[in-house]
Amino acid sequence: MQPVLNYLDANDKRFIGELCDYLRFPSISAQTAHHGDLRRCADWLVAHCRSIGLRARRNATTGQPVVTASTPRRKGRPHFLIYGHYDVQPPDPLDQWQTPPFEPAIRKGAIFARGATDNKGQHFAHLKAVEAYHKTGTELPCDLTFVIEGEEEVGSEALMGFLRRQKRTLACDAVVISDTGMPSKKHPALTYALRGVAALEVTVRGPKADLHSGIYGGSVDNPALVLSQMLAQLRDKRGRIAVPGFYDKVEPLTAHERRQFKRLPYSESGYKRLLGVPALYGEKGYTPVEQRSARPTLEINGLTSGYQGEGSKTIVPAEASAKITCRLVPGQSPREVIRLLKKRLRQLCPPTVRLRLEDGHGADPYLVSPTSPRAEAALGALRSAFGYEPVILREGGSIPIVTEFKKILGADSLLLGLALPDDNLHSPNEKFDLDCLRGGARMSAHLWPMLAAC
Numbered sequence: 001m002q003p004v005l006n007y008l009d010a011n012d013k014r015f016i017g018e019l020c021d022y023l024r025f026p027s028i029s030a031q032t033a034h035h036g037d038l039r040r041c042a043d044w045l046v047a048h049c050r051s052i053g054l055r056a057r058r059n060a061t062t063g064q065p066v067v068t069a070s071t072p073r074r075k076g077r078p079h080f081l082i083y084g085h086y087d088v089q090p091p092d093p094l095d096q097w098q099t100p101p102f103e104p105a106i107r108k109g110a111i112f113a114r115g116a117t118d119n120k121g122q123h124f125a126h127l128k129a130v131e132a133y134h135k136t137g138t139e140l141p142c143d144l145t146f147v148i149e150g151e152e153e154v155g156s157e158a159l160m161g162f163l164r165r166q167k168r169t170l171a172c173d174a175v176v177i178s179d180t181g182m183p184s185k186k187h188p189a190l191t192y193a194l195r196g197v198a199a200l201e202v203t204v205r206g207p208k209a210d211l212h213s214g215i216y217g218g219s220v221d222n223p224a225l226v227l228s229q230m231l232a233q234l235r236d237k238r239g240r241i242a243v244p245g246f247y248d249k250v251e252p253l254t255a256h257e258r259r260q261f262k263r264l265p266y267s268e269s270g271y272k273r274l275l276g277v278p279a280l281y282g283e284k285g286y287t288p289v290e291q292r293s294a295r296p297t298l299e300i301n302g303l304t305s306g307y308q309g310e311g312s313k314t315i316v317p318a319e320a321s322a323k324i325t326c327r328l329v330p331g332q333s334p335r336e337v338i339r340l341l342k343k344r345l346r347q348l349c350p351p352t353v354r355l356r357l358e359d360g361h362g363a364d365p366y367l368v369s370p371t372s373p374r375a376e377a378a379l380g381a382l383r384s385a386f387g388y389e390p391v392i393l394r395e396g397g398s399i400p401i402v403t404e405f406k407k408i409l410g411a412d413s414l415l416l417g418l419a420l421p422d423d424n425l426h427s428p429n430e431k432f433d434l435d436c437l438r439g440g441a442r443m444s445a446h447l448w449p450m451l452a453a454c
């Protein structure tokens, strides 16, 4: 192990430079204009994997290419997958970035760029660990296959088909994923649950075109007001989602789990400061830690209607629309939640407008035991790499493919996230702390012998 760790230390500078190269690709999966960049990014990744001794290829799918890279397969050895995604979120709003999102910059011990933590930097740490094994001639006690996809941020649909087709080659003992967070550098974490997600776009249409609000206003309904009133009724005074049936299948938190949550580092003032809000808000009867990781929610992600330009424009807009997502917890399913939400919206919609409801992506919630032998091994690797006692936690974000790994390959996922709370995932000025890159690579190095021994 020591030569592997020494190699990681000795090559630190070069690793940072390579990660910057990877971060220069604007691989934004949500935007068609960037699909060429996704392909070029996948090609860079394939070449990089080959340069560190892996057998790598770019696999065509029904959507963005999936990059696979593996060590030689040997009979009788355990086989683990390492999952990651090379696609990133759109960088907007651009004017809020201190340095451009696709021109990586090093400041305050971190790399700033879109995708730095989510997720290029995190799976890059694993690539470097495997490189260190290879280049120091240290034998890996298990076989490894990287599966790095290009559409996690839009629902991972193509990867699901790919998993089904490649079920045999991807058969494995477990999946290792670094695409979640840790409370601080002193609290490395194993995540044992993720929320699911269900997306819906709501549009209400009134007149056939925007109308003069002086000439016609008062005699026709206003789609923006109608939609606002409908949306406002989706939440009650206690911060609960007012959609009949929404909570019916939610599995309640156990007293034991609630006690565990209380042990996580948390301060209300620090949390408020981190987010820049004057006061917190959430479902009554639950702590903020529970609200953001273990309770279901409904959020408006985008709201559009009428004139958005400079100055004013007196119109009754022809339509209004909202992008909505719900976060789901164990017991809930995206399909059922979307069905209930659509039913409620139809009830709330007055006859003065036409309603259009369009389903988006969905992902099931995930929950796995944090006390299995493999979970213990993962905790051991975190402890050795970061030098602090790791915590176990539930995360509020979603990784759609984890439940498919379970369904299609029968494999559990070990979620070993390297993102810090202030890393600005999906926000301007996303960053990846260099200590997390280093700790992540060391964690990966320690992990394989510990996992292979389970």
Ligand code: BES
Pocket: 118, 119, 152, 153, 154, 155, 179, 180, 181, 194, 197, 361, 362, 363, 395, 396, 397, 398, 399, 400, 419, 425
């Ligand atoms: N890395 C995140 C998920 C995440 C972040 C989980 C932090 C836990 C803690 C991932 O890239 C992500 O953003 N997923 C999307 C999935 C959605 C688009 C289907 C999400 O959660 O919004």
Ligand code: ZN
Pocket: 089, 118, 153, 425, 426
């Ligand atoms: Zn993300």
